Amino acid sequence: MLAKHKNLKLFRYYHSQKNPKINPLRHLLCNPFCTTTESPELPSWIKSPDTQNSDEDFVIPSLASWVENYKLHDPTRLASEKSDTDIDRVCKTLKKNRFPSPDEVVQALNGCCVSASNGLVKQILRRFSNDWVPALGLFTWAKTQTGYRHTPEIYNSMVDILGKFKKFDLMWGLVREMNDLNDGYVTLATMSRVMRRLARGSKYDEAVEAFRGLDKFGVEKDAMAMNLLMDALAKEKSAEHAYELFREFNGCVPLSAGTFNVLIHGWCKARKLEDAEKTMDEMRKHGFVPDVVSYTCFIEHYCHEKDFRKVDEILKEMQDKGCKPNVVTYTIVMHALGKAKQINAALEVYAKMKSDGCLPDTSFYSSLIFILSKAGRIRDANEIFEDMKKQGVMPDVLTYNTMISSACAHSQEENALKLLQKMEEDSCKPNFKTYAPLLKMCCKKKRMKVLNFLLSHMFKNDVSIDVGTYALLVRGLCRSGKLELACSFFQEMVAKGMVPMDATYKMLMEELNQNSMAKAKEQIEQLMSQAKARECV
């Protein structure tokens, strides 16, 4: 019992930022000012019968002060010092309740005594990009503030967030509102988000409709707009729709090599090689010469099929036609060979690239580091990581993600955290992919202290937890027998309007079943049907 209590206490910081109403477990265990005399009681449905989950301590002296730094940002402490910034205050208000609709958010913010500014709105929209109700609430509230005006960029972010959650009616409403402002608020950037989100939501016809109606919003139906939509469709594995669009507007809109390359890419990704080749012929008929991008699409396809003989054929063809491979081409081939466990062949590509005088870039180095790590050559990977900086190529978020993921895969916990620290020193902003391997490692090794630290690190870096990350947490915690926490993350995920994946749900249910946690099972079942019902609306 003691051990369990200790575990949960470690989550104090993270929990204190969460909604107590929604999550009684967290509230009860994590409120440091809790003065009730009763011992903090878990909601009965979340109680677990097993008590033998002891966490392993994980203390690295050299990282201690860094980790401490994050603890100092405990908002409960800040609250008592009354030194909150406006942004912190708004965040707290937004998180205090699980608002049922944006209107309630507006009401809550009205009593908040904060003044709206573009900077504040921009940052909060970023923090709540995975939580559309508070985002839209804040957005609506800000509009009512005297002297405040949304920038077009802020409008575009809001359009994007609504599209991400498939709130297409609200999204369109916002676009019309922008149009009514009559200040050129609706641009191709706006409509590009609209079309991409519609395509992502499998609403292909509506995406095409949006393109047809571009002039209604004062946006020109030019080649760039068409290429954007075709790209959006092609990326969603709907090369057919992209091609239809091409046929419909062929003649109305000026074509470019890019138009054909988007189509070729779409066909290659959809593994429709014949169609890709036909499009390449069509490209020639229109007077365009296939370029390095066109050929690279085919190379990528054959790499995916691990047909390296074909890859060589295309490389040969390029050579004959005087079309030189570039760093992207080389990266694709090297990466594929490395993934296919042909590490030596992959390194030959590196040598060939060098002898061709083609300079490696950050993405190339990231790939090289990735395949070396995958081949177990950690020291070589580390050497390349150091060398790239000497060559004047700076690591970016992908490079760091690769290094961190590799360190985690090899159970180098200390190294992984040091890399995260290094990233911070380099002012390289982490994203959710940075944290995924770290979180997974913590769940697996039951490093609850570090998990807690990582969650606060994410929050501070405006990385919100997405569906995939929640799934990872629930899965990982289930495997480590931390069912209460798994349940509470599941609950939080549903409360944020996300629909858990079936696999996640099944795994949690099975674990609960095995541990005879009938009450919890019932609750999770209810949450799941709630989430599904909401999705259908």
Added chain:
DNA sequence: ATAGGGTTAG
């Protein structure tokens, strides 16, 4: 946002 960004777990 015309091509490169690691399925996956034991």
